[in-house]
Amino acid sequence: MTEQLRAYVNARLLDPASGLDQTGTVLIDGNKIVDTGPHLFPNGPPPNVQVIDCKGYCLAPGLIDMRVHLPEPGGEQKESFETASAAAAAGGVTSLICLPDTDPAIDNVSVIEFIARRARETNIVKIYAYGAITRGLEGTELTEFGILSEAGALAFTDATRAIADTLVMRRVLSYASTFDLLIVQHPEEPRLARNGQMTEGEIATRLGLAGIPAVAEVMMLERDLRLVEL
Known part of the structure; x- marks a missing residue:
């Protein structure tokens, strides 16, 4: 009917x-x-x-949020799959991709499978996951991109931590190109940005907040663009 x-x-x-x-x-x-x-x-x-x-x-068609801090596992007291999904749906977001800065980090297949299972159980919006670029988000040892991708990781990032080591980043790009995978870098030179709370300038000075030079982002982007050309 x-x-x-x-x-x-x-x-x-x-x-x-x-x-x-x-x-x-x-x-x-x-x-x-x-x-x-x-x-x-x-x-x-x-x-x-x-x-x-x-x-x-x-x-409009359902929105996709590609940068979600969903701390489950490890931080369910802050946000859970249920609360994040409900908030997303209320705002018109029908798909979201969670960053790998969970505890433990999304650097192995078991965590990817956990997220997929919890997404099915919640069943409000579609939930996907980034795989971590490096183990424990420590910026040194690369994760198994191919295996994580097969398990369901849509792309790879170390969340809000930039890959500071240039040699490591070169290996990341080379490894990812083998599997045609997407790398999502946090474009910020960490030493320049250390302890910063907002963009450096008059407003930061007036508020008494530690500033981050705008060039910190430019420097990281320029470095990575050079590496892509190698």
């Missing part, structure tokens, strides 16, 4: 895939979108359609 039709009117329709950005209506039958457009009901919706006025708010 067909459920009541619902029309979301006066919505800002966004679709990055097609470049759509316009005011219009989305017509839904049950859980399926059956029509969209700026002029679906020029004479007004029929009586069998439930109308929801979006008042200019956005309607």
